[in-house]
Amino acid sequence: MTTESEPKPKEWTAKLAKAFSSPTIYAPTLAYECVGAREYSSYILYGLVVLTPYMLKRLLGFGWLTYIIVTALLALPIGALSLLLFSWVWPQPTDQTCALPNQALETYMTILDKELKAKYHGMSKIPMEVFFESYFDGDIDLAGDALTMFEQRYDWATFEITWRQAKFFLFQWIPELLWHSKKQDETQVRDHYDRGDDFYAAFLGDRMVYTSGLVGKLGERETLEQLQDNKLRDVCERMQMCPGDRHLDIGCGWGTLAAYAAKHYGTESVGVTLGRNQTAFGNARAAEWGVGDSAKILCMDYRDIPRRPRYKRITCLEMAEHVGVRKFQEFLLQVRDMLEDDGLFYLQIAGLRGAWQCEDFVWGLFMAKYVFPGADASCPLNWVVGQLETAGFEVRTSETIGIHYSVTIGRWYENWMKNKDQITKTYGKRWFRIWEIFLAWSVIIARQGSSTCYQILAHKNRNGFDRSRLITKPMGAQ
Structure with a gap:
């Protein structure tokens, strides 16, 4: 119930949209809340994980060692099933700030x-x-x-x-999470990224960068190319790239960052991808930009990258999700081994909010099935930072750029819709519709924080590392 001084639901919706209004950002028109972590009792989950195997122990009479093993094996399925039931029976939260249109x-x-x-x-x-x-x-x-x-x-x-989603989670998502073999990763990447460069160019545009751009001027409607140029420049500046620096870009996509760093900062850049089409495109672009000798794209698994000589700068933009949770620490230890002691590591990784809502899981399972199979290492920021520190890195800076991602995906969506006829003719209505829903929904998902993206700058945690060269002025300092 609202008082005279409080905004009524429909008025609040209008005020909220106006507050977000910007030439560049896609404003929310219905900021409605979904049930999630605040309503889901972790204590009930812990109780089910502990008591369900105990009931089996009492019923079947097995020992405590077996009980511990059974508990470990059943923890994830029990958690998934309890979440499944919770999503069915729990009502919508009552602390809404806007009303539904209630249309048929x-x-x-x-x-x-x-x-x-x-x-x-x-x-x-x-x-x-x-x-x-x-x-x-x-x-x-x-x-x-x-x-x-x-x-x-x-x-x-x-x-x-x-x-249907529960079945996918239990019988496909979990096995893929536990396995992550070279063959599995190669099959998933090539099935996805070797579909055709024209498919991706239809929404990525000229830069062919499949990662979040950065908004540079909030008061202007920047183009997709401006957003991506902002990001490419930002990465190179954060990494303090200099002429002659050996630079490795893991999961380089179509090789744009490697070519950009070589062209504008004089680096000796190597990009690595499993995509055959991406490899050919990246090397062709480097030659076109006049840096074919200093920017090379290699088609190989990240695990096969030669570790010597080491690299002064290592970047990894939205590829580490595909490494998988089980392999993530091993991957970071490999990066540390390939990095010079005074080098810098830049990790841009898509992640999830810890205080989830049910929509987050429905969207995540959709993405795992249709868009990014095997990308199970999209986790909350505290998990990523913990993994980095365990591997011997010190995190220097961390930025959350979900709102930038929302803007980027919005530009992708606009491009995709403009190329509807071309895509439908070449790839069929089904593929067009999958990416239509993926892009439209993800504009909102990234904006509201369900899924976001983190930019992390790290270096080896060594006493001799010169941390003073990473000092920046306090905001507002003259």
């Missing part, structure tokens, strides 16, 4: 499948997973623009985790 489902979509239409119509809501699977299969058409529709998603969708 038909306002947002046209359901073509008769059985589906009989179940979801009028004021009923459709589970998000059911929606996007049906949309990809051609059983649903959108009534308007996907991004506009997703801004209103709480009015037409629910975010329970479905049995």
